[in-house]
Amino acid sequence: MEGVPVITILYFAWLRDRLGRSSESMPLPEGARCVGDVIRSLAGREGEYQAVFGTQGGVVRCAVNQEFASPEDGVRAGDEIAFFPPVTGG
Amino acid sequence: MEGVPVITILYFAWLRDRLGRSSESMPLPEGARCVGDVIRSLAGREGEYQAVFGTQGGVVRCAVNQEFASPEDGVRAGDEIAFFPPVTGG
């Protein structure tokens, strides 16, 4: 498996509910260099993905390797990328 | 005892230590109408009273019937008048 550029994606809260999964492993999309590239790839899928990452993408927050991240932040093979709504703890 | 104009005086903290008593009953001093009159009467006593209510009177605080009071506040027979240093609770 060495050399296969895979990323792990986690979904929380209503993103998980709507997408019907809490995580997935996928190859780093062709040419993807930043979080925004991954989002565009996910928005290109059918069904809920398009709604969650396209239409409603503005409210989706992201973390890369457990650090809050912006669409401009870089991604690499092996990264853990999480998508979730704005936090509501405390 | 009806008609004898008596006041109760309480002393707290270092005032009590220096005066050697925590309370006393005394007749309302002749012509006394306010807290200041009582203070002047006590300052006229010998020994520690003079020091506590004269020289150091500036830091002494007062309550009349368990309400903070100023030298100008009135006193009447039956009143409970307390003298103490600035409070240091909490």
Add this chain to the structure above:
Amino acid sequence: MTIRVSVQTTIFSMDAELPRLMQGGQEAGGVGAFLGVVRGGAGLRALTLEHYPGMTESMIGRIAAEAQTRFGLSGCTIIHRVGRLTVGEPIVLVLCLAAHRAAALDATAFVMDWLKTRAPFWKREEFEDGRTAWVEAREADDIAASRWARDGRPG
């Protein structure tokens, strides 16, 4: 609204106080709290707290009522110990129940500032060498209390 005021020699329990406070209502979202303890250092061994029985309870009750009005509290508990307390022991507990955290924490600060300046307690320090001394009032406490007096009332 539940107000509870106690001046006591015995220790208190935060866990035991909470259910009583929380009777203040389901609409409450949080409890602001402050627990004061005897601060050590400079050879201090213990404090002895003296108070003015009767006046203490009435002043603390008024402080609680004022906090309730000003911050819209659903409950307020103020427990102040008296007697001899060694370094590290709890002196005072303030609990303020409110719908939101800002009101709960602001009310807690308000109550503490007023307790320091309006409740008739006096502390005597006892040092390891046997020396004792009455604690002098801190100007900083008067300044802290004055920040709440925007309505011009002295207390």
Add this chain to the structure above:
Amino acid sequence: MTIRVSVQTTIFSMDAELPRLMQGGQEAGGVGAFLGVVRGGAGLRALTLEHYPGMTESMIGRIAAEAQTRFGLSGCTIIHRVGRLTVGEPIVLVLCLAAHRAAALDATAFVMDWLKTRAPFWKREEFEDGRTAWVEAREADDIAASRWARDGRPG
């Protein structure tokens, strides 16, 4: 300085947390605290709290360390529950140990404001009629958190 961070399903005890916190030192004069509970009303029955394991603990640990530096704390305890919690149940406990009350209470407000905006927790509401809904983030929480960002850092 003692920092303790816990994300747990079980209830916590303020009394049990205090001795651990107080190991922070004899120089401490007080503990500021906030206890958040599930606020009732509008037919709410319970909340379910979800979090991002790993990231939650690391973010809370950073918030505690930041509070320690900024307010000179001697100790900081942050316990956040996850899972299903009914109305009135405790969600979060923050304890900040400091030499003086102002620092202890300000630090407590600081930690709560940052927890609300920087710790990856999400709440789902469950109503008496069986309906459920994810809680939306409050703009007021972002504003509350931004008041601490005088150094220009976003969090």
